[in-house]
Amino acid sequence: MIPDQEETLPRSLIDLLWRDHPDAPTAGTRGPRARVSTGDVVEAAVRLADTSGLAAVTIRRLADALDVSTMSIYTHVNSRDDLLVLMADFAHLAMERTPYGRLGWRTRVQRVAESNLAQLRTRPWLHDIDDDRTALGPGTIAKYDHELAALVPLGLTPETCDAALTFVLDFVSASARALRTDPRAGEMAAHWPEWSVRLGAYLGDDFPLAQSVGAAAGEAMGAASSPSLAWDFGLARVLDALAALAPPRS
Amino acid sequence: MIPDQEETLPRSLIDLLWRDHPDAPTAGTRGPRARVSTGDVVEAAVRLADTSGLAAVTIRRLADALDVSTMSIYTHVNSRDDLLVLMADFAHLAMERTPYGRLGWRTRVQRVAESNLAQLRTRPWLHDIDDDRTALGPGTIAKYDHELAALVPLGLTPETCDAALTFVLDFVSASARALRTDPRAGEMAAHWPEWSVRLGAYLGDDFPLAQSVGAAAGEAMGAASSPSLAWDFGLARVLDALAALAPPRS
DNA sequence: TCTGTACGTCGTACAACGTACAGTGTTCTA
DNA sequence: TAGAACACTGTACGTTGTACGACGTACAGA
Secondary structure: OOOOOOOOOOOOHHHHHOOOOOOOOOOOOOOOOOOOOHHHHHHHHHHHHHHHOHHHOOHHHHHHHHOOOHHHHHHHOOOHHHHHHHHHHHHHHOOOOOOOOOOOHHHHHHHHHHHHHHHHHHOHHHHHOOOHHHHHOHHHHHHHHHHHHHHHHHOOOHHHHHHHHHHHHHHHHHHHHHHOOOOOHHHHHHHHHHHHHHHHHHHOOOOHHHHHHHHHHOOOOOOOOOHHHHHHHHHHHHHHHHHOOOOOOO | OOOOOOOOOOOOHHHHHOOOOOOOOOOOOOOOOOOOOHHHHHHHHHHHHHHHOHHHOOHHHHHHHHOOOHHHHHHHOOOHHHHHHHHHHHHHHOOOOOOOOOOOHHHHHHHHHHHHHHHHHHOHHHHHOOOHHHHHOHHHHHHHHHHHHHHHHHOOOHHHHHHHHHHHHHHHHHHHHHHOOOOOHHHHHHHHHHHHHHHHHHHOOOOHHHHHHHHHHOOOOOOOOOHHHHHHHHHHHHHHHHHOOOOOOO
């Protein structure tokens, strides 16, 4: 069904993504048995990212965690960039996908939005993986399929359906980005007493709109936006916007 | 007005951001005259990023471009992270800000969206600068002020006004991200003939929704979404959503 | 005018990164 | 039993940000 690789080329990313599929090419049977599998590497990398952020996912640290030598990692993964794709697909595959049943599109979309928000909150490193090849993985495709199903009751054309999903997910992604606490927030908070007086002096009476709105919207500290309000507001607007597309009887 | 720094501490980021303001602390007059200024460094860095991407903005290359030694850069900028903030603020300051005149909110918001899109298209490296401290800079504040003014005719509360602007800008940012051509797109295209048949084999009859919508929405190549449709669709939805908030007479 | 001090500049050095390359030893196949 | 295929490893290269100390220049106060 799938043509064999000629010779012993490294398994390409797509085969690594689908490594659990029955048709996926398996490594040859010769040589010593692998002490770790590609899946093990990916899982360990995800664990590392979950606990210490994506910057901590270095080949050396990963090898340490798996108790193999640094270069062994490259037996199971072609490059760090490929590894990131595998990690993202792993995370997508792990997302819950309970069927929607008789739910209306509003509840469905809300569920999609909230589950994506939860995902990006628990695995903020997904924001830092921006590789189109992720779209080829089984987890990403399963996620796409399930989320498209949420929009079916709206009765849109395929192109519009894709655009609408993109619209929803882009909103969630941007909101989750804002919700993420900047690692530099500590420094910001530490210097804030000093910086705020300086900023006030610099601003003077300029930018009245920015100053009043920024003061009203911002909290005590420097962060000039209150993210949770933005989420509620934005989600309501997204649902409103989709409602305008919906058939009257729904 | 602004208290002097005690001793000779490095100028903090906020003073560097406001370096053109009359009240900004100037460096002491002793020692040899600086061969380059902080502004020169920032401009050179922006030029580098514009032509070769943010990854090309390394301290060494920057120093080469300015014809000074590597470590001299640190005389004018405290760290690479700080430099990125200065670059972002420089880019924001450079954006056009023509007054809105008698324009209605719809046209205004459309202008804001389109100018931000243009900005992110010509300087895609702005996507890679995600530092809350950027909000302290004069360019960023001026941009914020000008964009808030677009929403004034909607007559919203300050908090809602801020949330609405965030909503618009988040949409633009996400769309611009999708429009950006992945540097790995070449590899994707190169392997596509091989990968598409493999993917087809793996998929089989699974994920019918994803397959039909993906095929319809996707183009000939791998990219599974058509970004310009997403832009038109999304912008229309954003405007619809805001219209629901507007006073009837507008 | 002389001197101390603040300041710009520079070379060297270090730790960490991804990964190319050249082995070494193990296991199945012919 | 010979050979090929495979997992694994150590060393090494080029690159990054930047800490540190030395050196020279220019102004401030004596």
